[in-house]
Amino acid sequence: MSSRTVLSSDDIDRAITRIAHEILEANTALQKSGTKNLVILGIPTRGVLLAERIAAVISKTEPNTNIDELLGRLDITMYRDDLAKNPTRNVTETHIPSGGIDDKVVVLVDDVLFSGRTIRAALDALNDFGRPRAVRLAVLVDRGHRELPIRADFVGKNLPTAREERIRVQLAETDQKNAVVIEA
Amino acid sequence: MMMNRNLLSAADLSRDQAVEILDIAEGMADVNDREIKKLPTLRGKTVVNLFFEDSTRTRISFELAAKRLSADVINFSAKGSSVSKGESLKDTAQTLEAMGADAVVIRHGASGAANVLAHSGWINGAIVNAGDGTHEHPTQALLDAFTMRKRLHGKASAGRSLDGVKVAIVGDILHSRVARSNLLLLNTLGAEVHFVAPPTLLPANASNMKATLHYSLDEVLENETPEVVMMLRVQAERMNASYFPSEREYARIWGFNADRLAKLKPGAMVMHPGPMNRGLEIDAISADSPQSTVLGQVANGVSVRMAVLFSVLSGERANHVN
Numbered sequence: 454m455s456s457r458t459v460l461s462s463d464d465i466d467r468a469i470t471r472i473a474h475e476i477l478e479a480n481t482a483l484q485k486s487g488t489k490n491l492v493i494l495g496i497p498t499r500g501v502l503l504a505e506r507i508a509a510v511i512s513k514t515e516p517n518t519n520i521d522e523l524l525g526r527l528d529i530t531m532y533r534d535d536l537a538k539n540p541t542r543n544v545t546e547t548h549i550p551s552g553g554i555d556d557k558v559v560v561l562v563d564d565v566l567f568s569g570r571t572i573r574a575a576l577d578a579l580n581d582f583g584r585p586r587a588v589r590l591a592v593l594v595d596r597g598h599r600e601l602p603i604r605a606d607f608v609g610k611n612l613p614t615a616r617e618e619r620i621r622v623q624l625a626e627t628d629q630k631n632a633v634v635i636e637a
Numbered sequence: 638m639m640m641n642r643n644l645l646s647a648a649d650l651s652r653d654q655a656v657e658i659l660d661i662a663e664g665m666a667d668v669n670d671r672e673i674k675k676l677p678t679l680r681g682k683t684v685v686n687l688f689f690e691d692s693t694r695t696r697i698s699f700e701l702a703a704k705r706l707s708a709d710v711i712n713f714s715a716k717g718s719s720v721s722k723g724e725s726l727k728d729t730a731q732t733l734e735a736m737g738a739d740a741v742v743i744r745h746g747a748s749g750a751a752n753v754l755a756h757s758g759w760i761n762g763a764i765v766n767a768g769d770g771t772h773e774h775p776t777q778a779l780l781d782a783f784t785m786r787k788r789l790h791g792k793a794s795a796g797r798s799l800d801g802v803k804v805a806i807v808g809d810i811l812h813s814r815v816a817r818s819n820l821l822l823l824n825t826l827g828a829e830v831h832f833v834a835p836p837t838l839l840p841a842n843a844s845n846m847k848a849t850l851h852y853s854l855d856e857v858l859e860n861e862t863p864e865v866v867m868m869l870r871v872q873a874e875r876m877n878a879s880y881f882p883s884e885r886e887y888a889r890i891w892g893f894n895a896d897r898l899a900k901l902k903p904g905a906m907v908m909h910p911g912p913m914n915r916g917l918e919i920d921a922i923s924a925d926s927p928q929s930t931v932l933g934q935v936a937n938g939v940s941v942r943m944a945v946l947f948s949v950l951s952g953e954r955a956n957h958v959n
Contacts, residue, residue, distance in 0.1 A: 528664065531676040531706075536951040543657065544664035544947075546795075581673040 456621075460610060460633035465593065468609030469503065470518075472591050473510035475607050476560055479589070487515045490586070492554055494527040496563045496575055497545045501526045502624045503593055504562040523548045527561070532574035547578075555583040560607075564622040567594040568593060569603035594633055596620050642949055643755045643764040643899050647775040647821040652798065659783050660795050661944035661948045662937070668705065669940060679708035680737040682950055687729070688767070689715040689745045694911055694935055695767050695777075699742045701736055702942035708950075711738070730759040738762045740950055748772035763949035771812045771875065778818035779909055780941040782826055785865055788906050800827035800884065805857050806848075807833040807891060808869030808918050809880075811840055815871055815910045818859065820848055833857050835891065837880040854891050858900045866901070867908040868893050880920050895922040906930050 460468070477487040484490055488511060495504030504524060512518040519577045528547045533539075561575050572590060579585060591607035612635070614620065619636040623629075641649055650658070668676055684703040688696050696712065703710045713733075720729060726745075733741060738765040743751050748770030755764040761891045768774040785802060786794045804823055810816045810832050818871060823830050830848040832839060843850055853858045858866070871887065888894075893907060901907070906928050907919070915921050 461823055529680040531664075531668075531947075536678060539951075544661045546664065577677065581671065581675070 454597070454636055456634050456636045458632050459612060459635050460594075462631035465609070465631050465633065466595060469506045470510050472607045472609060473507045476507065476591065477511060477514065479606070480558055483587070487511070488518050488523060490557045490558070491523060492550055492552075492557045492585075492594070493523055493560045494525045494526060494549075495561060495574075496561060497572060498627065499564040499622050499624055500562045502626050503564060503591075507562060507591065522550045522552050527575055527578055528577050529571060529574040531629055532577045533576065534570060541611065549582055553583050554579065554585045556586045558587045559585040560591055562590045563589045564593050565620050566590070566595045566603075566605050566608075567598055567620075569599045569601035572603050573601055593622060594620055616618060638661055641955055643751075644775055644945055644949060645751050645755055645764065645766045646773050647752045647778045647818040647825070649775070650763075650822065650825060652827075655782070655822060656781070656796065658779060658941070658944050658948055661947060662779075662783050662940045663795055665693065665705075665940040665943040665947075666937070668943075669936070675705055675707060677707050678937045678947060679703070679950055682708045683737060684708045684710050684740045684742065684946065685733050685738040685762075686710065686712045686767075687733070687741050688713065689743075689747075690768065691719065694938065695744065698935070698938040699765075699767060699776075699942050699946075701939050702946055705939070706943055706946060708739075708946070711736075712909045726753070729758070730757070734760045734762070735835050740765060740946060742767045744768045746770055754774060765945060765949060768814055769818075769909040770814070773818045773821075774814040774823070775818045776938070776942055776945055777815050777859050778822040779945065780818055780866065780934060781815075781908060781910070783937050784934050784943050785946055786905070787933075788926040788930060789864065789870055789904070793824075799823060802828040802865065803831065803861055803863040804828050804867060805831045805833055805851075805854075805861065806862040806867045806869065807854055807893070809838045809871055809875075810869070811838045812843070812872050812875040813869045818826045820846060831861055831863065833891070835881050835887070838943070854893075854897065855900075858897055861941065862902050862905075864905050865904075866893065866905070866906060867910075870910065870912065871914055871918050871940055884917055887921075892916075892918050892920065893923045894920040898923045898926055898928060901928060903927075908934060910934065940959055 480491050493504050497503035510526040525548045528545045530544045546571045583622050589606040592605045593609040594612050595608045596612050597604055621634045625631050686696055686699055700710050716771045742765045744767040750769045751766035781957050806816050820830050824847045832848045833854050907923055
C-alpha cells in the first residue's frame with residue numbers, strides 16, 4: 454500500500470485560518486457582523502476538532518466572541534441511511550449552543566466531503582433542532598464522487614481522487630500528528 | 638463493535654458491549670430532553686411487544702423507546718388474544734413472523750421462553766428478553782447499571798464501567814429475575830455484589846454465584862457501606878409458601894426505612910425496580926428521598942431500551958428461519 458502526504462501540518466493550519474476568515478467574511482456580508490447569529494457545528498469525530506480550531510481562529514480575530522454560543526457538535530449516527538447495512542457505530546454527544554439554531558447561520562464542519570451522505574444526515578438532524586436561517590458547509594478536503602446534490606461553501610483543499618483511494622485526515626488530538634494522507 | 642442480534646441474558650454481553658450500550662443510551666438520554674423527542678433511525682421496522690405477563694412500566698418503556706426511534710409498534714398481550722383460546726407460543730410466533738416483525742420483545746411467565754423463541758427457528762426477528770419467569774430481565778439490569786453510573790459519575794459517565802462499586806441487593810433473591818440479571822451484569826462491569834435476604838429467600842445453591850451472602854441488612858449497611866442499595870419487590874404472586882413469618886417482621890428486618898437511610902454514606906443511592914410495595918420492602922420516606930433513584934430508573938429505562946433496540950436492529954442480519 455502506497456501513501457502520500459497531500460497536506461502538511463502547516464498546510465492544514467493555513468487552510469483552517471483561511472476557512473475561518475471566509476466564514477467571517479460571508480457572515481459579515483449577510484448579517485453586518487462577523488459572529489452575529491453564527492453557529493459552528495462539528496460533525497464527529499474529526500469535524501468536531503476542526504470546528505474547535507476554526508472557532509479558535511475566529512475568537513482571535515473577533516475579540517468579543519463567546520465561544521460557548523458559537524461552537525457546538527452534531528452527532529449524525531442515528532440519521533444515517535446505511536444503518537441497516539453497517540454494523541452499529543457509537544453514538545456520541547450532540548451539543549447545540551444555548552441560543553439554539555433558530556434563525557441562525559449554521560456552518561457544518563466535517564473533515565472529508567465524499568458521497569455527501571453524512572451531510573444529508575446532518576441536514577436531517579438539524580431539522581429536529583430548529584429552523585436555521587441558512588446552513589453552510591465547511592470541509593478540510595473535498596475529494597469528489599458525490600452521490601447527492603450537495604456542495605461545500607468553504608473548502609480547505611480540492612483533491613481529485615480515485616474512488617478506491619482512501620483519504621486519511623490525521624489531527625494531533627486523536628492521531629498525534631497533523632497531516633492529510635492519500636492511500637492507494 | 639458487532640452487537641448480538643438478540644438480548645436474552647445479561648451474560649450475553651461482554652464488558653465492552655455492555656459499556657457500549659450504556660454509552661449509546663447516554664446519547665439517547667439527550668434525545669429525551671429535546672423538544673422533538675424522535676429519531677428516524679428505525680423507520681420502517683416493526684417491533685412487537687409480546688407480553689404474556691402483566692406489566693406496566695416495562696411494556697410502556699419499550700413502546701416509548703421503539704416509537705422514539707420511529708419504529709412501528711404492535712402491542713400484544715396474552716389477555717384478550719388468541720392465547721386465551723389456547724394458541725401455543727409456536728403458533729403465535731409464526732403468526733408474528735408472517736406479519737414481518739423485525740424485533741420481538743417478549744415477557745413470559747416461563748423461565749427460558751425468550752431463549753426458546755430465539756433458537757426455535759420460528760421467527761427471524763431479533764428477540765429481546767423483557768423478563769422470563771424467575772430467570773432474567775437483562776434490560777432492567779442495564780438500566781440499573783446506567784442509573785448507578787449516572788449517579789456516581791454524572792456527565793463523565795461515558796466509557797466507564799462500575800469497577801469497585803459495592804452494590805447490596807436486598808429481598809427476594811430466590812424469585813427475582815432482576816437480581817439474577819443484575820448480578821451477571823454487575824460482575825461483568827466489575828462491581829461487587831452483596832445479596833441480603835432471609836435464608837428462605839436465597840437460592841438453595843448460591844455457591845456458583847459471584848456474590849457475598851448476608852442475612853442482616855443492618856450489618857451490611859454498617860460493615861460494607863455500599864454505594865448502592867437495591868431493594869427488590871416482595872413478589873406476592875410467586876409466594877406459594879411461607880417464606881417469612883409476617884409482613885411486619887419482613888419490613889422491620891429487611892425493609893428499607895428512614896433509620897437505615899440515615900446510615901447511608903454521602904452520595905449513596907437507594908434503588909427499586911418497581912412496582913413498590915410501600916411500607917413492606919421500602920417505606921415512603923426512603924422512596925421519596927433525594928437518595929432514591931426510583932423515578933430516575935423509569936426515565937433511564939426508555940433511554941436504555943432505545944439503545945438496546947438500536948443495537949439489535951442495526952446492521953445486516955442473516956435470514957435463518959428454518
